Amino acid sequence: MRPRSDKRATIRDVAKVAGVSPITASRAMQNSGKVRPGTRQKVVEAARQLDYIPNLAAGTLATNASHLVAVILPNMSNSIFADTLQSISDSLRDSGYQLLVGYSDNSPELEESLVRTFLSRRADAIVLTGHMHSEQTNALLKSADIPIVEMWSVSQDPLGACVGISNFDAAYSMTDYLCRKGHRNIGFIGGLLENNDRTQSRLEGYRAALRDHGVPVDDQLTRDVPFEFEDGSLAMRELLAVGKKLDAVFAASDILALGALLECNRQNLQVPGDIAVAGFDDERLASLIKPSLTTIGVPRRAIGEKVASVVLSALQGEADNQRVFDMGFSLVERESA
Amino acid sequence: MRPRSDKRATIRDVAKVAGVSPITASRAMQNSGKVRPGTRQKVVEAARQLDYIPNLAAGTLATNASHLVAVILPNMSNSIFADTLQSISDSLRDSGYQLLVGYSDNSPELEESLVRTFLSRRADAIVLTGHMHSEQTNALLKSADIPIVEMWSVSQDPLGACVGISNFDAAYSMTDYLCRKGHRNIGFIGGLLENNDRTQSRLEGYRAALRDHGVPVDDQLTRDVPFEFEDGSLAMRELLAVGKKLDAVFAASDILALGALLECNRQNLQVPGDIAVAGFDDERLASLIKPSLTTIGVPRRAIGEKVASVVLSALQGEADNQRVFDMGFSLVERESA
DNA sequence: CTGCAAAATGATACCGGTACCATTTTTGCA
DNA sequence: TGCAAAAATGGTACCGGTATCATTTTGCAG
Numbered sequence: 001m002r003p004r005s006d007k008r009a010t011i012r013d014v015a016k017v018a019g020v021s022p023i024t025a026s027r028a029m030q031n032s033g034k035v036r037p038g039t040r041q042k043v044v045e046a047a048r049q050l051d052y053i054p055n056l057a058a059g060t061l062a063t064n065a066s067h068l069v070a071v072i073l074p075n076m077s078n079s080i081f082a083d084t085l086q087s088i089s090d091s092l093r094d095s096g097y098q099l100l101v102g103y104s105d106n107s108p109e110l111e112e113s114l115v116r117t118f119l120s121r122r123a124d125a126i127v128l129t130g131h132m133h134s135e136q137t138n139a140l141l142k143s144a145d146i147p148i149v150e151m152w153s154v155s156q157d158p159l160g161a162c163v164g165i166s167n168f169d170a171a172y173s174m175t176d177y178l179c180r181k182g183h184r185n186i187g188f189i190g191g192l193l194e195n196n197d198r199t200q201s202r203l204e205g206y207r208a209a210l211r212d213h214g215v216p217v218d219d220q221l222t223r224d225v226p227f228e229f230e231d232g233s234l235a236m237r238e239l240l241a242v243g244k245k246l247d248a249v250f251a252a253s254d255i256l257a258l259g260a261l262l263e264c265n266r267q268n269l270q271v272p273g274d275i276a277v278a279g280f281d282d283e284r285l286a287s288l289i290k291p292s293l294t295t296i297g298v299p300r301r302a303i304g305e306k307v308a309s310v311v312l313s314a315l316q317g318e319a320d321n322q323r324v325f326d327m328g329f330s331l332v333e334r335e336s337a
Numbered sequence: 338m339r340p341r342s343d344k345r346a347t348i349r350d351v352a353k354v355a356g357v358s359p360i361t362a363s364r365a366m367q368n369s370g371k372v373r374p375g376t377r378q379k380v381v382e383a384a385r386q387l388d389y390i391p392n393l394a395a396g397t398l399a400t401n402a403s404h405l406v407a408v409i410l411p412n413m414s415n416s417i418f419a420d421t422l423q424s425i426s427d428s429l430r431d432s433g434y435q436l437l438v439g440y441s442d443n444s445p446e447l448e449e450s451l452v453r454t455f456l457s458r459r460a461d462a463i464v465l466t467g468h469m470h471s472e473q474t475n476a477l478l479k480s481a482d483i484p485i486v487e488m489w490s491v492s493q494d495p496l497g498a499c500v501g502i503s504n505f506d507a508a509y510s511m512t513d514y515l516c517r518k519g520h521r522n523i524g525f526i527g528g529l530l531e532n533n534d535r536t537q538s539r540l541e542g543y544r545a546a547l548r549d550h551g552v553p554v555d556d557q558l559t560r561d562v563p564f565e566f567e568d569g570s571l572a573m574r575e576l577l578a579v580g581k582k583l584d585a586v587f588a589a590s591d592i593l594a595l596g597a598l599l600e601c602n603r604q605n606l607q608v609p610g611d612i613a614v615a616g617f618d619d620e621r622l623a624s625l626i627k628p629s630l631t632t633i634g635v636p637r638r639a640i641g642e643k644v645a646s647v648v649l650s651a652l653q654g655e656a657d658n659q660r661v662f663d664m665g666f667s668l669v670e671r672e673s674a
Numbered sequence: 675c676t677g678c679a680a681a682a683t684g685a686t687a688c689c690g691g692t693a694c695c696a697t698t699t700t701t702g703c704a
Numbered sequence: 705t706g707c708a709a710a711a712a713t714g715g716t717a718c719c720g721g722t723a724t725c726a727t728t729t730t731g732c733a734g
Contacts, residue, residue, distance in 0.1 A: 057397035058690035076423035086413035285622040395720035
């Protein structure tokens, strides 16, 4: 194995073996330029014989098209992002694009450095999560002149296109639902509000619904914690310790809601009898636990598919004048609230 | 925005503005070749002024190093792969490598086409899941002359390096555990045995443990289904319908185990009283449901970190003579078995 | 101030594809 | 069969970096 001293075959080698010019070999390899079937056959055979593997870096340099779609996600700890990523990948597969993936960890600085790198790689399109970016990032993206898609939150004025849901509306709906059920003392457990427009919009939706129901917003009933299970428990413990009445809690993610549920369990509070708990995301486990979790269902795969189709049509030059795609959510009523 | 007619600045433009030669500008930009601080300063300033974004495709072509690490996963539906991916990404971030991600869907053909593409992109290293590849894939990887890492299953003779756990041992341990608890009629719910060495090894481990305990292996008690929740329920229903005694079930993933648990619930079977249920993976929800799930804990993040460190040290030319890294597993005893 | 090794810089070519335009071959039809 | 148009093919240059090796500049001892 070791002595791989022989260098890899180039298109010129293939051309030589096939008895044609490099450019003809190139055309033959990519079914594009008109090439006589017999010629293509010779070239393909030569390529096979030489174990020819094209060098896409050279192709990218020559054509200025990388066939890469870059995707920036906050992280992978939430299964919604994993699902979205896979569904983008699935939808892109047949078109010959690959995914370049980066995690921003909700840090604008990291995001910016990812964008910079992706532009360096001449990604054909960039997909980001949310619309909170640094000034620099916005400038970079605007001047990049490639399709840009922001996903997961709809916004009025996206950089390019935008595919997601209205986090505000969803949170409003859930809070409204809780109010209609007669709850008045509703806590909110958010996750990492900073640099996270999804959580921020949810908080705003929650507040708006309270106001519309004539319920005063009490900041003591709002907790901002990381998106981990244990943090949900902790936040719940804190909310209960505030000493105010509390008859419902709305958590900005199912993971947090589960943590909250567990804490209720520890403190021998009945859910939903003593306290109602609602989540967000409709993770698989939401339907599996006891009590099952009332939550907001999000069309994660549909979002991924839409993102892919928007990217593809933009890359194919189809100027789509619709730029904002609201994929809708659903309020999934289960036992916990 | 539209009229982005002006082309992007090149290193030559930067050089011109800085009043140096292109090659000097190049050296200045990458802190590598010795460049006088003053010169570097001029170049950096010129680059800033021109919004210079280097073209990595050109760099890749010239240096034959892409700074890309390709990772092939079966899918993203299992959170273990998502976690591993993120942990590889995290560990690689500071070294300036990006992740190229592909999903094989457990199809050797898809995997092969991914490998081909990744080689085309001149990925600096390739990370695969498992060690079941097509002949062609093996040949491609062997002749590629870049670091290859197979993860999630240890194997005696990996293509390159190999980081994972012994699925056989883990399944053996769990089955052994069930036997010691007095169970004799133990079913096995596997997932997609074809082209999946992880599941296959688990089945073998299960069988070996049964044999060692003098329990005959009954193929009627083995189910091969997809890795989805509903399939776990379905398999459980089928196992119960076989009409034989059944006092325990070992599922090759927690998702399947949860499906099985739900089915027990539906049929009013007490777990673990009437029937014990064990899973594999230690997903987050395993500890959250009732009854909590006895399962196999896998060091997912440690695996990702090790993969990254193996890749990095190989890329830095540190010939590591250890090639197989068994990261170990743990048997997590909870309520369900 | 000179001389010389070390450091910094530069000229040129090359990585491996493909665009562009010119040239040759084939095709279709009078 | 001849000829114009269409199709196929090829020569050359270029994409934007960097390796190589030559050349110039710098630093410092004598």
